[in-house]
Amino acid sequence: MNRELVWLFAKISVFSICLLPFLFLFHDAVNETLGPDPIETLHFRTGDWTLRFLLITLTLTPLKLLFNWKFQLRFRRMLGLFAFFYASLHFCVYFVLDLSLSWTQIVEEVPQNPYVLVGLSAYILLIPLAATSTRTMVQRLGRNWKKLHRLVYAAACLGVFHFLWLVKADLTEPSIYALILGILLGIRIFDRVRKQRPAEKSTAVLRTIPASESCLNPVPD
Amino acid sequence: MLIRTKKEIPASEVTDRSLFRRRRQLIKASALGALASFGLSFPELARADAGSKLPGFGKDSPYSINEEPTDFEDVTRYNNFYEFGTGKSDPAENAKGFKTRPWTLAIEGEVEKPGVLDIDQLISGQNLEERIYRLRCVEAWSMVVPWVGFSLGGFLKQFNPTSKAKFVEFTTLFDPGQMPGQQISVLEWPYVEGLRIDEAMHPLTILAVGLYGEVLPNQNGAPLRLVVPWKYGFKSIKSIVRIRLTEDMPHTSWNLSAPDEYGFYANVNPEVPHPRWSQKRERVIGGGLFSLKRDTELFNGYAEQVAHLYQGMDLNRNF
Numbered sequence: 001m002n003r004e005l006v007w008l009f010a011k012i013s014v015f016s017i018c019l020l021p022f023l024f025l026f027h028d029a030v031n032e033t034l035g036p037d038p039i040e041t042l043h044f045r046t047g048d049w050t051l052r053f054l055l056i057t058l059t060l061t062p063l064k065l066l067f068n069w070k071f072q073l074r075f076r077r078m079l080g081l082f083a084f085f086y087a088s089l090h091f092c093v094y095f096v097l098d099l100s101l102s103w104t105q106i107v108e109e110v111p112q113n114p115y116v117l118v119g120l121s122a123y124i125l126l127i128p129l130a131a132t133s134t135r136t137m138v139q140r141l142g143r144n145w146k147k148l149h150r151l152v153y154a155a156a157c158l159g160v161f162h163f164l165w166l167v168k169a170d171l172t173e174p175s176i177y178a179l180i181l182g183i184l185l186g187i188r189i190f191d192r193v194r195k196q197r198p199a200e201k202s203t204a205v206l207r208t209i210p211a212s213e214s215c216l217n218p219v220p221d
Numbered sequence: 222m223l224i225r226t227k228k229e230i231p232a233s234e235v236t237d238r239s240l241f242r243r244r245r246q247l248i249k250a251s252a253l254g255a256l257a258s259f260g261l262s263f264p265e266l267a268r269a270d271a272g273s274k275l276p277g278f279g280k281d282s283p284y285s286i287n288e289e290p291t292d293f294e295d296v297t298r299y300n301n302f303y304e305f306g307t308g309k310s311d312p313a314e315n316a317k318g319f320k321t322r323p324w325t326l327a328i329e330g331e332v333e334k335p336g337v338l339d340i341d342q343l344i345s346g347q348n349l350e351e352r353i354y355r356l357r358c359v360e361a362w363s364m365v366v367p368w369v370g371f372s373l374g375g376f377l378k379q380f381n382p383t384s385k386a387k388f389v390e391f392t393t394l395f396d397p398g399q400m401p402g403q404q405i406s407v408l409e410w411p412y413v414e415g416l417r418i419d420e421a422m423h424p425l426t427i428l429a430v431g432l433y434g435e436v437l438p439n440q441n442g443a444p445l446r447l448v449v450p451w452k453y454g455f456k457s458i459k460s461i462v463r464i465r466l467t468e469d470m471p472h473t474s475w476n477l478s479a480p481d482e483y484g485f486y487a488n489v490n491p492e493v494p495h496p497r498w499s500q501k502r503e504r505v506i507g508g509g510l511f512s513l514k515r516d517t518e519l520f521n522g523y524a525e526q527v528a529h530l531y532q533g534m535d536l537n538r539n540f
Contacts, residue, residue: 029510032509032510034510035298035299035309035310036292036294036295036298036299036309036506036507037299037309037362037504037506038509038510039504039510039512040362040504042510097510097511098504098514100513100514105501105502105514108499108501109499109501109502112494112498112499112501113497113498113499114496114497115497115498165497166497166498168307168360169303169307169407169408169478170303170307170405170407
């Protein structure tokens with residue numbers, strides 16, 4: 001079978017799966033099965049999916065570092081854009097449904113909700129990443145593209161902090177996100193430290209990746 | 222005996238709200254109300270074997286507000302009751318098998334006549350009354366709930382509080398076997414709440430044993446809970462087993478957990494934001510996806526009745 005056709009099929013499948021949470025939300029919203037506080041439900045669910053897609057996107061490189069898998073890197077752009085898509089829904093739920101786009105409410109309430117400002121900063125950091133995700137932009141920005149896209153680490157940290165801060169008492173759920181994010185970033189740091197000491201011989205699981213293959217390089221597809 | 226069963230109320234038994242309202246009007250309009258209280262006229266109102274309806278409670282309290290109550294479904298599915306889980310729908314799920322009989326309430330501390338009371342005897346000795354109150358949660362949402370209960374002040378007076386009784390401390394049941402949330406140290410268990418004695422004696426303050434004319438569902442704090450409508454919802458402690466009158470201010474659960482976020486008074490006040498969220502507005506539960514938020518009122522709209530309790534106090538400091 002044609003290799004390109006296999007990849008196309010894989011992409012369509014992953015795309016459809018990523019769209020499922022949205023379809024479920026849409027279904028529940030239309031059928032009014034979002035529970036007694038539908039706005040809060042939409043808010044929580046879009047927020048959860050934003051963090052999940054951010055973490056999934058950040059898992060692709062560690063898979064390469066740990067197991068030298070590469071196929072998953074072809075889905076990075078799509079998964080990253082899905083994170084942005086759910087973040088945008090989350091943002092819209094807050095400003096359109098919760099604050100009803102009312103300036104009075106935005107001006108009075110947003111500054112009194114500090115965790116909202118943290119979430120907002122995370123979202124603002126994601127905007128240039130989404131905007132520069134096209135192949136043309138990747139080529140045009142060259143080495144700077146890589147630097148720019150390191151913002152995703154900051155966005156993910158702010159996103160998890162946003163969740164941790166808003167919870168009233170039970171920190172279990174945000175702590176799980178924080179732990180996973182810590183592991184994903186830890187693997188990268190560990191790898192970087194190893195690469196800076198190339199003379200050292202090791203039998204560790206992590207492989208030394210040549211610079212040209214660095215985890216942050218976009219994979220053309 | 223007033224309450225004959227511990228059974229969960231099946232959805233099919235729940236009176237439709239329009240029916241509920243129509244029934245209220247009917248009772249109001251006719252002498253049938255008297256019959257209803259004897260369980261003669263409306264089978265669904267006082268069917269003894271079903272036991273889920275509370276017979277014979279007063280209506281049209283001057284303390285009730287004239288607002289449409291939140292749907293029964295929402296009042297009983299959207300609950301903060303961390304003893305049964307921290308999710309809003311957890312209590313309805315996890316409190317299904319909660320045993321509210323036998324149940325005793327201890328009255329202790331600065332009273333001349335302390336005692337331990339059986340819940341059914343306690344309830345049968347009270348004049349039950351419906352109170353339609355606003356409920357404002359510290360999380361900035363609100364409901365309107367038709368509680369059935371009795372005045373806490375009148376009840377406490379039966380035990381002759383001493384002159385040293387300055388505060389009232391309430392404690393929830395501690396039973397991690399039945400209350401799975403208590404197996405997790407989200408808060409210090411058991412849950413404790415408190416009121417100043419004048420707040421406890423205020424006619425708006427009630428102990429509730431029912432809502433929508435029915436025995437209080439487990440997830441709403443059965444068999445006995447406090448309702449203080451001008452304070453944030455967490456003050457209205459659920460499933461109470463002990464009431465202690467004290468000279469010193471009680472140490473309350475949320476205040477112990479985060480003293481800069483939850484004060485002892487916890488009076489609803491749009492001008493005093495919670496450190497992490499605004500209290501200016503509230504979302505009215507049941508409004509749907511496109512409902513607008515409502516402006517939160519000082520003392521949750523009960524300022525006329527309760528503002529005098531806090532005269533001369535700095536509400537920013539005593540939040």
